[in-house]
Structure formats: structure tokens, C-alpha cells
Amino acid sequence: MATPIVGTRAAVRDALRTKSGLFGFGMLAFIIATVIVIPFIAPYDVVRAWADVAAWTDNPRNAAPDWIDAFDDRKQSRNIILDWNDFNKGESNTSQNLKIIILQGRWEFPYHTFPSNYRLQIRATWASTPIQIAVDWRRPDDETVRIFEGLVTRQAPEIDVLPLTADDPRNDPQDRVRDWAVSVGADDVDSLRDVRPYVTLYAAQGGQMLDPNRASVLRGRYSLTITAIARNLTDTLEARFTSFGQVYGLAGTDHLGRDLFVGIIWGAPVALAFGTAAVFITVLSQVILGALGAYYGRRFDEVIQRATDFFIIIPVLPILILIGQLYEVTIVIILTIVILFNIVGGTTKVVRSITLQVREELYVEAARSYGASRRRILFRYIIPRTMPYTFALLSLSVPSFIFLEASLSFLGLGDPVLPTWGAIMGDASRNGALYNGLWWWIAFPASGIVFTTVAFAFLGYAFDKVLNPRLREE
């Protein structure tokens, strides 16, 4: 037999010398570095709002990652936001009880594709009568289109989102935009429902203006003018405009406009913490119980072995699914249940067999003869001998727990608040991501899972090579 590897430090050093060990440690280091920088990129507040739909309404929905136009000479349209104080404000009092407020916002639109949507939010207060407003869209070709005319219906702090894309009792943007487009020479369309105001308003003049698929973008300087008539001098009006992009962030967005990059990097600590916590606790308990059983023997051993058989047979996933259906679970509860079902398991059996062997070794007998207590023999003589096996097992088991958590989340039975890779993929699957060509929604969380599990698998193989004498390359 080759000389046994002594001590954890030596094992790590030798593991680093193997190729797979180097890869594994490197990949793990990358994941850990990510975990460390996360609070700076995306503070916990951001991720806490993951399940809150309202927190993500400024982002485009189902947007691709913004670096995709590096592979294309057309520049994809990005998000443009004119915030509350980005609008120039002018007021004039025409009489005692009439005030005109004019808000004007400008922006540059340099992109080659149309936005995916647009939105105008109004925040107003009035004393007696709702404020009447008119919204004019001014284009680089000096055309001006009135896209809204009517009353503001909500008072601050509530925000009124003007109906600018689809039919509404207050306004019919499609009709307004079509009338204007036809007046500047667009071919009319059969169905008003196909008109997308945010396309036509950004389109260069021509016959195809009303056809989202064939219209071409008019680049240049756009502006919005909101003219309001207030009945009271104390009335106020503010506006916020968003032109939603076709692309967003490093990893795109999902159906709620959530930044997938945030979800994916936060998936790393969640997966890592879940996997390692589950593995450390279960492997530890399995090793100790296996060794205890084999060392003390008889009835105790019998009980542990039968319990092990039982726990190996019962399927954990269906039970977790059942629990997930019946109760609202958090990740900590899932972790606890997973650990409970793995208190004993395959490792118990293997460690038991190792213990049965080591127990009979002469040095154990020697220790017994000089009066070492049973506990001392167990923890200083027997369990250290199972460490080589345990060490490789530790890293090889992490992936299976990560997969388990991902499967549960994928099924929608995981933690409802935290973004996990499995949960993101579950959302993607339920919203037909692949059917709609939203590849980023699947690809990034999946690569997160694969990257992490491969890192641990590499590590496991490296340790196995180092610590298993039969696999050592001498």
C-alpha cells in the first residue's frame, strides 16, 4: 500500500497538483469571489425585492442581454428613463383660478431597433378639480403628435400611468397614432389592434410606418411636452417617461422585467450555502453514526443499519414535494428536511465497513491496552482513518444537494422569496422561454448550476485521486 496521506493540508496540496484539482479549486475560487463581491453589485435589498413585482417595472420584459449587439451592427434599443426631475417645468398663472403647467423632456434616440414599450407616469395633486393635460410627442422630423388628451385620474402619492399603448375609455392611442401616420403618408392597416404606438412614433415617415415588422427607426432627438391646465394655484404636476429597451443588463430580464443577472449571482451563495451546509451536516452525522454503530456493535449497530436501509429506500423528493404543497416553505426549512432525511445514508454503510476493518488493527488494540477510552479511540483512531473517503465524498455530494434544491425550486416548491437557479429556470419553463426564443432565461441559471457542480466534481475527483491509494499516480 502506498503511504497514507496524512493531514488535510497535505491532501489539499496534493489535490492542487492534479489537473482536475487545479480546475476545481479555480472554479470554486471564482464562485467564492463572486459571492464576496455580490453585496457590492447587488445589495441584499435588491434581492429581497425579487418576489415583489412592483420593484421591477422600470425594466423591459423578456429583454435579451445587452451585449448581444456586439455580434450585430445594429444597435439594440436600450432603456431610456426621464425621471421626475428630468423634465423642464414652466408655470404661468392666467387668472385667479387657472394655472398652466408645461413640462418638457428631451432625449436622444440613437438605436437601430424600436423600443419594446413606452410609459408615461404622472404624479399630480389638485385641490378641487382634476388637472386636464395634453401630451405632445415631438419627433426629430419636426412632426408633433398629440398622444394624450384628458384628465389625470389619480392623486399623489398614487401614480397615474397614462394609457398610451392600448384602448382605454380615457384615450385611444392607437387611433390617434394611426390618424397621424395616415396623414403623413402611411398605408392604413386593417386592424387597429395591430398598431403599436411606440413603434409608429419612433418610425421614419413612409408607407410602412404602421407595420412593426417593416417600419424603420427614425434616430434623433425626441421630446415630450405635457401641457396641463390646473384649476387651483396650489396644484402640482410631475412626469416620468420610460422608453423600454429591447435589451437589458448582462443576463437579460424575465417576464416581470426582473434583472436576471441579480437573480443569477444571488443564486450562487444560495446554492453554495445550501449544498455545503447540507453536505457537511449529513456527511458528518453519517460518518459518526456509521463509526459508532460499527464500533459499539450489537444492538446499536443493528438499529443504525436498519434505519439506514429505511432512509436509503424512502424517496426524499416526493416527500419534499408533498411538504412543499402543504406548507409555505423557506430555504431553511427545506434544508432542515433534507438534512433530517439524510442523517443516515450510504456513507453510514461505507464508514461502517471501514470501521469494522480499522477496529481490528493492532494500533487500535494497542490504544485499548494503554487505556484509551472508547470515545478517544473512536474519534482519534477510527474516524480519522475514514477521512480520505469522507473528503472526496464531501465535494462529490455537494452537486447532488444543489440539484435537489434546484429541482424543488424548478417545480415551484422552493423558497418563494429567494431567487435560486432552479426557481429562475422554473419560471422560464412555465412562461415558455424556449418556445419564445428567450434563451438567456434558461442558459444562464443552467450554466450556474453546471459550473458549480462541475467545480465540486473536479475537486472530488482530485481528492479521490490523492486519497485513494489505488488511484494515485505514482
Added chain:
Amino acid sequence: MALLDVKELSLYYRTSRGPVKAVDGISFELGEGETLAVVGESGCGKTSMASAILRVLPRNVHRYTGEVRLGGTNVMEYSNEEFRTKVRWRGISMVFQGAMNSLNPVMKVGYQVGEPLLVHLDASRDEMDEQARQALRSVRLPEYIADRYPHELSGGMKQRVVIAMALIMKPKLVILDEPTSALDVMTQANIINVLKRLKREARLSYVFITHDLALASELADRVAIMYAGKIVEIGTAEQVYRDAKHPYTRLLLSSVPLLRGIRTPESIPGTPPDLINPPKGCRFRPRCPQAFERCTEEPPLAWGDRLAACWLMEGGAA
């Protein structure tokens, strides 16, 4: 009063074929500073006797009886816990057969040598380290050995480490179970010299278990010859080597090879008996060239001043 007084000690093992009488009613005495060599063929129960004295028993014990008096107290009456704390290493320590395997591969040598101190005296780490180094010096090992792991040492070094470990608690009695059997002759001589010196300096008593009569003669004050779980002859080294009474002892002596000697070593025909069903009467009878009718009865050990379990003693023929 003898330091160690063993009376009618028996240790039988349970097997599927029936009990194995590995140690069957052994009695002997050992004075302070005295060395008793226990010599016999492989499988005659020497190691079982050592285990029985130190109560390091396997799981399949069938019978474990007799008296072991240590300094007058019958330690066989101690509970396991009492035995562990009062006898092991404080009273009797042991060097196991095959030192190669009696060291924990994952512990540093110094820690392991000192471990009994930790177990019995609750010593501090510094104290333990200091004493371990001293013990290593006393067996002529350099101190830096304390920071090595067992696999970094040679066989002779490991053997000395094991001896150092046996001495760390300064016991009165050390059982040496084949302490040199896997070593070359030079290293054997070296270790025997270490043992001799320790005996002289610390007035240690040894029970020296070996199959090597020549080696036993180096160290022994008295010699016990074991055959099939029994002591067949016991006496001073002078008596046993010069004037052996039992035919087995004599055959054993004549089987020792001489350096460039004129006599060819003899072997004893046959094999040692089955300890599950030993022969009736004298157990050596089936192999004994001088066996006669009387030998089917169990011979007594004591004949006047000589102790040899053989009926030949009766007529003074031996």
C-alpha cells in the same frame, strides 16, 4: 512477594467448531527486576497469555478465568473501568507484536508516545511533549522523531518508539510480545541492548514473549516453555538451557541453528495439536519420541525443585 503472580489463568475463544483453549490453566510468578522469557512455537498461546494478563480481549471470549495478582492485588476482580485506569500502563504496559502496525498512522510520534499521559494523568501538552521526548531519548532515538509520522520511520525506529511508549508511565512490568521478530539481527541486538539497559536502570520486570530461544537467552533470568496453551517447563535460564527436563524443551533447543556448527538443526515431526480437541493427558504425547502409556494421564508440573510437566520426571529418567 512476587510482583506478578499468575494462577490458573485460562482464556478460551469461542468458534463455530467449539471453544479454542488458547491459554489453559497457566501459573507462574515473576519477581521485581526479573525477566521471564516465554518461549514456544507459533500458535501455542503466548500472545493470548499476554492479552489475558492485560485483559485486551477479542470479542469472542468463551472463558476467561484465573488469578492475576499484581503486587498482591488480584486485578482479575477489577471492573473494566478500574482495570483501565489502575492497571493499564500504570502497572503493566505492553509492546505489541508487529510494531509496524501498532502506531496510529495519522498521529505524530511524539503525541502518540505521550498519549498515555494524556489518558491517565490528564497531563498538559507541554508536559506530555517533554516526557515523550525524554522517553524517546531513553530508547536512543533523536528527539526530532517526535515530530514525524510513523510512516517516515524505519522498522527498528518504530520498534523503539513502541518501547518508549510502553515506558512513558514508568510501569513496573512490561510485557514484550515478540518485540524484535520482524527486524534484522543487527537491529535486534540493538533493541535487546536498549531493553537490558532499561531493565538495569529502572529495575523493570519483563515478560518477554518470543519464539527465539537464542534471543531469549540474552535477556531471560527465567524461561517458561509453552506448548499448546500450557506451560510445559519453567525454570531458571541456567536450568532450562543447560539441563532441560521436558522432551519438548530439548527438541526445541536442538532445533536452534548454530553458526557454522557441526550439528544440523532438527525439527520436531508432526504439527502442534488442535486446541479445540487437544490430546488427552500430555499434549505433546503424539509428537514425543519418548512417549509411553502413562502419558495419557495429565502430568503434574512440579517435581521437587524442577518444574517440568512430564511423567519421565517420575522415575528420574529425564
